[in-house]
Amino acid sequence: MSEQKVKILDCTIRDGGLVNNWDFEVSFVRDLYESLNKAGVDYMEIGYKNSPKLLKAKDSGPWRFLDDEFIREVIPEKKATKLSALVDIGRVDEHDILPREESLIDLIRVACYIKDVKKGIELVKKFHGLGYETSINIMAVSNSLDHEINEALEEINNSPVDVVYIVDSFGSLDGKDIKALAEKFRSYLPEKELGIHTHNNMQLAFANTLVGIDHEVTFLDSSVYGMGRAAGNCPTELLVSHLKDVKYDVAPVIDVIERLFIPLRRKVEWGYIIPYMITGILNEHPRSAMALRSSDDPDQFMAFYDKMTSVEPNVE
């Protein structure tokens, strides 16, 4: 598979918003868009397009409930970098979605667990009918049974979706796992584009993305300086510098890291931190580790490890 066909999708604002409750200034997001465009990044995911009616979260920044008019204020001049938004099953109001020609958004991605794939496909059909590019991002594949994945992929293959994502939600997969999943996805989805979204709990986010490229995955998620929930994602700067396509230039990403992300990282935390490593090696959601890091004893690693690996009866 030639690297020429791959696309980088930077999800800093969306996945990084899980770190700072989407508390990004408009000027920050605008600056990031300009920087990613200069770097040749293909897509920028500017947030979630969930409905504030369906998800109570008054304190969250506007990037959690994107409004099309607001996006036009943020990005007054659209450039080569396309825009995407993520929606969650049960949290998006489809009446909020304008026809594509009335929106700056190009791609709508549907995040869903295996059990919700039918609902995900229904949403995809609607967004596809409105003219959008679409993806289904299957979360937590590491916690799904093989036959469930197979059945879901068969249904997805009969839908109009453009891209199907392998999502390593817990950062628990290694290169062999990615290879096996990419081969499975390819065999069940011969005509679809494949995507990969990784987490860095075991310092494998970038490496696993490269394994994906070697196995016909073409949509590559990343975030600047790895900013994303818990251990974060595949760093955009590594992907941009590694891909040989002449359109990519790492300098604008280094520049925006220096100006915006080093100061931000001093205020909020993400990256390779031992409790996230522990949930990664245990194939667990990082929420317990995130709770530890927000507690008064964020460095009590051993007590956390003992709790997570205890086989004693749970008395909760």
Add this chain to the structure above:
Amino acid sequence: MSEQKVKILDCTIRDGGLVNNWDFEVSFVRDLYESLNKAGVDYMEIGYKNSPKLLKAKDSGPWRFLDDEFIREVIPEKKATKLSALVDIGRVDEHDILPREESLIDLIRVACYIKDVKKGIELVKKFHGLGYETSINIMAVSNSLDHEINEALEEINNSPVDVVYIVDSFGSLDGKDIKALAEKFRSYLPEKELGIHTHNNMQLAFANTLVGIDHEVTFLDSSVYGMGRAAGNCPTELLVSHLKDVKYDVAPVIDVIERLFIPLRRKVEWGYIIPYMITGILNEHPRSAMALRSSDDPDQFMAFYDKMTSVEPNVE
């Protein structure tokens, strides 16, 4: 290649010493030895066995110029974890090396560039004659021409050395590079054990080590919490938790990180930091980035990138 045959060599004190000028307390090193032994780690590299007569560095801690009597004070009770020491060409006085039965050291590793391989082999023969296990660690393979590597490997193959290491000195190699080098080393060295020593400039240290395992590499270097020069090494905790051998247990590594390495990391710096990423992607020695991080403007990433990539005449 079965994972059963691999050995982990923790080089925290030796490579990490490059971060803090080998300023480790005896109690720290003793504690680390106990922890690594409990974790099932096969070797601990306790420092350099260079000669203070041949390398002026009065401020360095004792782990840079290991003395056999001193090692006995540090490790009063040797356990299953073996000890190793590294020597540099031209900096070791072979008269300092006792016969193995009089030393706690099991393995002496010789670090050398391709151009010094003949000197390296001479040292290996002496240490082998004294009864030690030996390795040759070929540094900076990413900056060596193919035919030079081939000729060096032919000579090494005719020596008594036990292990030959692929060393990614600049953290600039990816999984495909490691695969190609491991296959080359295997073809030129059919009877030798192979080793790998990685740096984390591109967050590939652990992933590249796993690629090595898949290609008959059995000696795996690592350091606790990745502590090593500049971007650091493959983290011991990831390797110990990933390998399926029942002898390995990650809990003692997590414990020692919490007690010793989190406080230490607050005082001295290593890991994935943008200037080290930049030297990694450019396949350069990290010394320029280390100088930047020691300067008054450690976060001037763009100026550093511009300088490192400038094609203007060098007026120095």
